[in-house]
Amino acid sequence: MTTAGILVLTTGGTIDKNYFDALSEYQIVDSAIGQLLKEARVALPFRIEEVCRKDSLELTAADRAAIARAARAAPETRIVVTHGTDTMTETAKILAAEVPGKTLVLTGALTPARFADTDAPFNLGMAFAAAQTCPPGVWIAMSGQVFDGLRVRKDREAGRFVAIEG
Amino acid sequence: MTTAGILVLTTGGTIDKNYFDALSEYQIVDSAIGQLLKEARVALPFRIEEVCRKDSLELTAADRAAIARAARAAPETRIVVTHGTDTMTETAKILAAEVPGKTLVLTGALTPARFADTDAPFNLGMAFAAAQTCPPGVWIAMSGQVFDGLRVRKDREAGRFVAIEG
Amino acid sequence: MTTAGILVLTTGGTIDKNYFDALSEYQIVDSAIGQLLKEARVALPFRIEEVCRKDSLELTAADRAAIARAARAAPETRIVVTHGTDTMTETAKILAAEVPGKTLVLTGALTPARFADTDAPFNLGMAFAAAQTCPPGVWIAMSGQVFDGLRVRKDREAGRFVAIEG
Amino acid sequence: MTTAGILVLTTGGTIDKNYFDALSEYQIVDSAIGQLLKEARVALPFRIEEVCRKDSLELTAADRAAIARAARAAPETRIVVTHGTDTMTETAKILAAEVPGKTLVLTGALTPARFADTDAPFNLGMAFAAAQTCPPGVWIAMSGQVFDGLRVRKDREAGRFVAIEG
Numbered sequence: 001m002t003t004a005g006i007l008v009l010t011t012g013g014t015i016d017k018n019y020f021d022a023l024s025e026y027q028i029v030d031s032a033i034g035q036l037l038k039e040a041r042v043a044l045p046f047r048i049e050e051v052c053r054k055d056s057l058e059l060t061a062a063d064r065a066a067i068a069r070a071a072r073a074a075p076e077t078r079i080v081v082t083h084g085t086d087t088m089t090e091t092a093k094i095l096a097a098e099v100p101g102k103t104l105v106l107t108g109a110l111t112p113a114r115f116a117d118t119d120a121p122f123n124l125g126m127a128f129a130a131a132q133t134c135p136p137g138v139w140i141a142m143s144g145q146v147f148d149g150l151r152v153r154k155d156r157e158a159g160r161f162v163a164i165e166g
Numbered sequence: 167m168t169t170a171g172i173l174v175l176t177t178g179g180t181i182d183k184n185y186f187d188a189l190s191e192y193q194i195v196d197s198a199i200g201q202l203l204k205e206a207r208v209a210l211p212f213r214i215e216e217v218c219r220k221d222s223l224e225l226t227a228a229d230r231a232a233i234a235r236a237a238r239a240a241p242e243t244r245i246v247v248t249h250g251t252d253t254m255t256e257t258a259k260i261l262a263a264e265v266p267g268k269t270l271v272l273t274g275a276l277t278p279a280r281f282a283d284t285d286a287p288f289n290l291g292m293a294f295a296a297a298q299t300c301p302p303g304v305w306i307a308m309s310g311q312v313f314d315g316l317r318v319r320k321d322r323e324a325g326r327f328v329a330i331e332g
Numbered sequence: 333m334t335t336a337g338i339l340v341l342t343t344g345g346t347i348d349k350n351y352f353d354a355l356s357e358y359q360i361v362d363s364a365i366g367q368l369l370k371e372a373r374v375a376l377p378f379r380i381e382e383v384c385r386k387d388s389l390e391l392t393a394a395d396r397a398a399i400a401r402a403a404r405a406a407p408e409t410r411i412v413v414t415h416g417t418d419t420m421t422e423t424a425k426i427l428a429a430e431v432p433g434k435t436l437v438l439t440g441a442l443t444p445a446r447f448a449d450t451d452a453p454f455n456l457g458m459a460f461a462a463a464q465t466c467p468p469g470v471w472i473a474m475s476g477q478v479f480d481g482l483r484v485r486k487d488r489e490a491g492r493f494v495a496i497e498g
Numbered sequence: 499m500t501t502a503g504i505l506v507l508t509t510g511g512t513i514d515k516n517y518f519d520a521l522s523e524y525q526i527v528d529s530a531i532g533q534l535l536k537e538a539r540v541a542l543p544f545r546i547e548e549v550c551r552k553d554s555l556e557l558t559a560a561d562r563a564a565i566a567r568a569a570r571a572a573p574e575t576r577i578v579v580t581h582g583t584d585t586m587t588e589t590a591k592i593l594a595a596e597v598p599g600k601t602l603v604l605t606g607a608l609t610p611a612r613f614a615d616t617d618a619p620f621n622l623g624m625a626f627a628a629a630q631t632c633p634p635g636v637w638i639a640m641s642g643q644v645f646d647g648l649r650v651r652k653d654r655e656a657g658r659f660v661a662i663e664g
Contacts, residue, residue, distance in 0.1 A: 014353060021346060021417065021442040021491055040288035041276055042310025043326040085353065110207055110353040116282075116448045116614060122206035125291025125307075132312045133299040141291075144208025146298045159353055160209040180519060187512060187583065187608040187657055251519065276519040282448060282614045325519055372620035373608055374642025375658040442539055448614075454538035457623025457639075464644045465631040473623075476540025478630045492541040 005045035006131055007076035008033055011067060011091075012054040013084030015109035015120050028053045032113035033082055036121050042128070047076070056084025056091075056108075064091050068098040078131040080124070081106045085154055085161075088140060092149035096138040105130045106149060107141045110159055171211035172297055173242035174199055177233060177257075178220040179250030181275035181286050194219045198279035199248055202287050208294070213242070222250025222257075222274075230257050234264040244297040246290070247272045251320055251327075254306060258315035262304040271296045272315060273307045276325055337377035338463055339408035340365055343399060343423075344386040345416030347441035347452050360385045364445035365414055368453050374460070379408070388416025388423075388440075396423050400430040410463040412456070413438045417486055417493075420472060424481035428470040437462045438481060439473045442491055503543035504629055505574035506531055509565060509589075510552040511582030513607035513618050526551045530611035531580055534619050540626070545574070554582025554589075554606075562589050566596040576629040578622070579604045583652055583659075586638060590647035594636040603628045604647060605639045608657055 010016065012028040020027055034048055051067050052059070071079050083091055085108045095104050107127035113120035126141035138149035142161040151164045176182065178194040186193055200214055217233050218225070237245050249257055251274045261270050273293035279286035292307035304315035308327040317330045342348065344360040352359055366380055383399050384391070403411050415423055417440045427436050439459035445452035458473035470481035474493040483496045508514065510526040518525055532546055549565050550557070569577050581589055583606045593602050605625035611618035624639035636647035640659040649662045 014351065017351065019346070019349065019444055019447070021488075036288065037310070039283050039285060040310055041285045041326065042288075043328075044310040046310070112351060112447075114448060115351070115444075115446050117205050117446065119205060119207045121287040122202065122208075122291035122294075125288035125293075126295035127291075128288075128310055129292035129295035129307060129312050130299055133296055141295060144203070144206060144210040144212070144294055146295050156353075160207065162209075180517070183517065185512065185515065185610055185613070187654075278517060278613075280613050280615065281517070281610075282612060322519075368620065369642065371615050371617060372642055373617045373658065374620075375660075376642040378642070449537050451537060451539045453619040454534065454540075454623035454626075457620035457625075458627035459623075460620075460642055461624035461627035461639060461644050462631055465628055473627060476535070476538060476542040476544070476626055478627050492539065494541075 005047060005076055006128060007071075007074045007079045008046060008048045009067060009070055009079060009081045010048060010050045011052050011056070011059070011063070011081065011083050013056050013082060013108045014111065015082055015113050015123075016053070017112040018114055028055065031082070032120070033124065036113060036124050040121065040125065044128075049074075054084070056087040059084070059087055059091070064094045067091060068095055071095060071099045071102060071104060077102045077136075079104045080127040080131050082124070083108050085110065085142065086156075088142075089149070089153060092138045092140060096150055101136050103131055103134050103136050103139070104149075105134065105139045105141050171213060171242055172294060173237075173240045173245045174203075174212060174214045175233060175236055175245060175247045176214060176216045177218050177222070177225070177229070177247065177249050179222050179248060179274045180277065181248055181279050182219065183278040184280055194221065197248070198286070199290065202279060202290050206287065206291065210294075215240075220250070222253040225250070225253055225257065230260045233257060234261055237261060237265045237268065237270060243268045243302075245270045246293045246297050248290070249274050251276065251308065252322075254308075255315070255319060258304045258306060262316055267302050269297055269300050269302050269305070270315075271300065271305045271307050337379060337408055338460060339403075339406045339411045340369075340378060340380045341399060341402055341411060341413045342380060342382045343384050343388070343391070343395070343413065343415050345388050345414060345440045346443070347414055347445050348385070349444040350446055360387065363414070364452070365456065368445060368456050372453065372457065376460075381406075386416070388419040391416070391419055391423070396426045399423060400427055403427060403431045403434060403436060409434045409468075411436045412459045412463050414456070415440050417442065417474065418488075420474075421481070421485060424470045424472060428482055433468050435463055435466050435468050435471070436481075437466065437471045437473050503545060503574055504626060505569075505572045505577045506544060506546045507565060507568055507577060507579045508546060508548045509550050509554070509557070509561070509579065509581050511554050511580060511606045512609070513580055513611050513621075514551065515610040516612055526553065529580070530618070531622065534611055534622050538619065538623065542626075547572075552582070554585040557582070557585055557589070562592045565589060566593055569593060569597045569600065569602060575600045575634075577602045578625040578629050580622070581606050583608065583640065584654075586640075587647070587651060590636045590638060594648055599634050601629055601632050601634050601637070602647075603632065603637045603639050
């Protein structure tokens with residue numbers, strides 16, 4: 001059945017940052033996600049859909065509404081969202097409110113996928129597994145851990161996500 | 167509590183193969199797993215324990231008993247086992263029979279972790295996530311998928327793991 | 333004799349750019365050159381000295397004087413200078429005027445050394461070879477080619493260095 | 499003019515070793531050299547020609563004659579030969595005797611190009627530069643150094659090439 005497949009919604013973020021010498025600057029461009037899934041020899045059916053290409057600090061309410069709309073409209077019930085890390089938890093809240101009955105896993109990277117030393121493939125692997133094994137709801141896969149998407153924050157200085165206690 | 171951490175048992179396999187020019191051959195040596203988890207910025211507590219360093223075609227009943235013993239004896243209840251792919255499903259059967267009440271996830275790689283183009287970090291990420299999110303039992307995380315460890319086989323020619331139907 | 337060794341002067345540039353999540357920006361930091369030479373199994377004696385850490389568009393006359401001074405003062409007669417590409421030819425002119433009797437080779441990268449897909453190790457290899465095989469003077473090793481440092485320009489749009497004809 | 503370009507003759511060796519899971523063994527296959535030159539953003543004209551695909555311990559007199567013939571017949575006068583390291587110096591002797599008036603540079607790698615941690619791109623960069631800057635003769639570019647091809651040996655245990663003194 002088609003719902004056995006995984007939908008990957010890409011929104012930008014550090015994971016997709018690249019460097020352009022002609023501009024002497026970094027920009028988010030074509031996503032590296034397809035290449036990562038090829039390297040990972042993923043045999044499970046999947047589909048990649050780009051929603052936007054933004055640093056997550058620049059995401060607007062309209063962008064978040066577009067992510068929720070794409071997730072709701074998709075035939076897939078298991079969805080991975082690649083996303084910048086700075087406002088990942090804000091998007092998680094919107095998705096929890098607006099996309100009922102599906103398993104959504106947000107992930108990203110602290111270091112771009114195009115770097116030799118990157119957390120991108122590991123994080124994407126976590127997200128793929130969590131999308132298959134977690135019940136409906138919103139989850140965040142970062143820092144080696146699968147978090148409840150509504151009970152986690154980014155500790156920017158420590159460079160890691162941590163669970164919210166209590 | 168210490169049981170919140172993850173134990174990684176390494177046994178060898180392609181994931182840890184390296185090339186030695188002085189010998190003009192490949193050998194399984196010191197595991198690359200610690201380096202992969204560092205690159206992945208894993209903040210969850212984990213511990214790595216080496217059980218053996220073998221191509222999985224060379225694993226004996228005694229080796230499998232040693233893996234089961236290490237898993238049973240560990241304080242951790244969530245365990246990742248890195249393993250050669252050719253006999254991964256045989257070890258899964260032994261672990262299912264001999265290690266009750268724990269979540270065990272076997273993973274490995276079709277291409278060594280030391281290659282630039284490798285499935286190792288993605289697979290290890292899947293295994294880490296599955297170890298946290300799956301109920302007790304034995305699971306195999308390969309080919310982009312989390313399989314019931316007792317209902318999966320390796321399709322050697324296709325280079326992928328596939329679920330056993332029916 | 334010590335003059336058989338190679339001095340590597342690092343000045344910054346794209347080759348040494350890294351990404352910092354906590355700042356959400358790229359910066360030039362500790363040089364990747366030592367790591368590249370280790371990966372290359374370089375057995376020839378060498379020494380690395382940092383002159384500055386700047387994008388080459390920000391290099392001042394004082395910075396260029398410091399590079400020339402370091403090259404002149406060094407016991408080594410064969411010197412590699414890692415440098416941003418945008419003003420590499422300007423520094424070449426200064427070095428040609430101020431460092432007589434030594435072989436100097438400037439190199440850099442269009443893509444940071446920390447990327448998986450980078451021209452950094454190849455370019456550094458060219459520079460090491462040219463430093464050993466070229467006569468005294470200033471050379472630029474980029475785009476697969478060893479150029480006379482006074483007869484080359486960067487074609488920014490094409491993303492390559494080209495010889496100045498005539 | 500066409501002679502300004504570089505010919506790359508590939509013969510196999512560690513630099514082109516890959517791992518095949520379906521066979522559980524390493525083999526020399528399609529060369530990684532084209533990919534390395536693409537990553538290096540080489541803008542100088544070049545041409546790649548495969549002579550054979552062998553571990554250099556298995557090269558025969560007929561193979562070496564074929565390498566010499568290809569080098570002699572080529573319009574290019576600047577030639578890079580990628581080669582296994584164990585008998586690189588033997589091939590150097592044959593080429594010195596049979597290919598007059600051209601600059602030939604042998605190179606290879608102690609670790610396959612497909613590894614993340616490899617000396618392949620640096621060595622190929624050295625060879626490209628030496629092919630452009632060295633006078634006619636046979637040269638070996640390995641271990642960070644450009645050697646006279648007739649006065650160098652491989653120190654297998656130390657894992658490096660060293661000049662023959664005296």
